[in-house]
Amino acid sequence: EDKVVQSPLSLVVHEGDTVTLNCSYEVTNFRSLLWYKQEKKAPTFLFMLTSSGIEKKSGRLSSILDKKELFSILNITATQTGDSAIYLCAVHNNNDMRFGAGTRLTVKP
Amino acid sequence: ETGVTQTPRHLVMGMTNKKSLKCEQHLGHNAMYWYKQSAKKPLELMFVYNFKEQTENNSVPSRFSPECPNSSHLFLHLHTLQPEDSALYLCASSQLLGATYEQYFGPGTRLTVT
Numbered sequence: 001e002d003k004v005v006q007s008p009l010s011l012v013v014h015e016g017d018t019v020t021l022n023c024s025y026e027v028t029n030f031r032s033l034l035w036y037k038q039e040k041k042a043p044t045f046l047f048m049l050t051s052s053g054i055e056k057k058s059g060r061l062s063s064i065l066d067k068k069e070l071f072s073i074l075n076i077t078a079t080q081t082g083d084s085a086i087y088l089c090a091v092h093n094n095n096d097m098r099f100g101a102g103t104r105l106t107v108k109p
Numbered sequence: 110e111t112g113v114t115q116t117p118r119h120l121v122m123g124m125t126n127k128k129s130l131k132c133e134q135h136l137g138h139n140a141m142y143w144y145k146q147s148a149k150k151p152l153e154l155m156f157v158y159n160f161k162e163q164t165e166n167n168s169v170p171s172r173f174s175p176e177c178p179n180s181s182h183l184f185l186h187l188h189t190l191q192p193e194d195s196a197l198y199l200c201a202s203s204q205l206l207g208a209t210y211e212q213y214f215g216p217g218t219r220l221t222v223t
Contacts, residue, residue, distance in 0.1 A: 031207075032209060036214075041217040042217060043199075044214070045211045048209070088152065096154065097154055098151075099151045099154075100151055
C-alpha cells in the first residue's frame with residue numbers, strides 16, 4: 001500500500017534555530033514530491049522535487065530528494081515565529097497524490 | 110489570495126440536510142480537486158476533474174456528489190451526511206493534470222455535521 005510518513009509529528013524550537021523535517025515514502029510509479037506549508041487553512045506550495053540530489057532553495061528554506069532511499073528533507077534555517085505552521089509532504093504518482101500527516105512546527109520567540 | 114475561492118467558509122448541517130460546497134478558480138487552470146482534511150488523518154484526495162471530466166473517485170461514499178460544469182467551477186453536493194464527515198473540505202486547482210503541476214488550494218470550507 002502506498003504511504004507517506006512524516007517525522008517528527010510535532011516540533012517546538014526557538015527563533016534562530018535550524019530545523020529539519022523528514023518525509024519518507026513508498027509509492028508505485030513515483031513522479032514527484034511536493035512540500036506545502038499550512039498555516040490556517042489553505043496549504044501553500046513550497047517546493048516540487050522530481051530528481052534526486054538537486055537541492056531547491058527559497059530564502060531560508062531548502063529541500064532535497066533522495067529517490068534511492070525514498071525520502072526528502074525540508075530544512076529551515078534561522079527560524080522565525082512566522083514559520084510556525086504544519087508542513088505537509090505529498091507524493092504524486094501516475095494516478096494519485098498522497099499526503100503525509102504533516103509536521104506541526106512551533107517557533108517560540 | 111491564491112486565486113481559488115470557496116464558499117461557504119463555514120457550514121453546519123444536520124444529517125438529513127442537503128447542501129452544496131462551491132469552488133471557483135480564477136487561474137485559468139484545467140484540473141480541479143476536492144480534498145478532505147479531518148482532524149486526525151492526513152489530507153485525503155476525494156475527486157479529480159480534468160477538463161470538466163471526472164478522472165478519479167477515491168472510493169468516496171455516494172453521499173458526496175461532485176459536479177464540474179466548467180473548468181472554473183467545482184461543486185460538492187452533500188446529502189444525508191454522517192457526523193464523521195465533519196472536516197475541512199479543500200478545493201485545489203492545477204494548470205493541467207499531472208505530477209509536475211503544483212496545486213493551488215482554496216481556503217477551505219469547515220463543515221460540521223450535527
